[in-house]
Amino acid sequence: MIGTTGVVTLAIGGGESLGEVELGLAGGTERFIAVAAEPIDVDATVLVIGVRPGRIVDVERWLPLPT
Template sequence: MIGTTGVVTLAIGGGESMGEVELSLAGGSERFLAVATEPIAIDETVLVVGVRPGRVVDVERWVAMPR
């Protein structure tokens, strides 16, 4: 799951404040609780950088580079 990108569905407050993200996995999508070091708003794209117990992922803001 690390390296997967997704979209924030419930804003993440930063620090240990949890939000929610939707990730595309195995041909479908699933929602996970998410934490990030900085606040991230709804509809922003994120990258999963860690996994915690209890369906919680560590994410950071993801900005795709133009080709």
């Protein structure tokens, strides 16, 4: 799951504040509780950088490189 990108569905407050992300997995989508160091707003694209017990993922804002 680390390295997967997804979309924030419930804003993440930063620090240990919880939010929610939707990730594309196994041909479908699933929602996970998410934590990020910095606040991230709804509809932002994120990258999963860690996985915790209890369907919690650590994420950071994903900014694809310009082409």
